Amino acid sequence: MSWNLYSAWYGGGPDNVVPDLKQMLQWLHAPGNGSGGRGKPVILSEFGAGAIPGYHNMQRSKWTEDYQAEALEAMLEVYLNHPDIVAAAIWQFNDCRVSDSHAISRPRTHNNKGTVDEYRKPKLAYQAVKAQMHKAARKWGG
16 A cells, blocks of 8 residues: 655644554554555655755744754654555655646745755755664664
């Protein structure tokens, strides 16, 4: 089973990561839900949070690099350590332009969920992701 789950971005913050995952897993493992996924491994096929490169504020609000780093760190901390999850993929590596049809809801007409900007310059999230991956590798003996 795979899900695209943006718990810390759409409709919530880092505190939503655990409850959202718990709700999804309860649905998946519920008898008679008709999903066919009961007992199968779970892949988080897409998750992320956005940041405008260079944008910071003391409130760590959405669209800041600080918030993006915090959100990705919270998601990875849960997803990389949960026994039901076998894989997780961050959306996306780098920021990129999007079509005009998305321009209304996308600052700078970009999808800003990359851990690096469109020029491949790392955002704060890059270091947060790197730290979580190293932590997981040490745990798994890598």
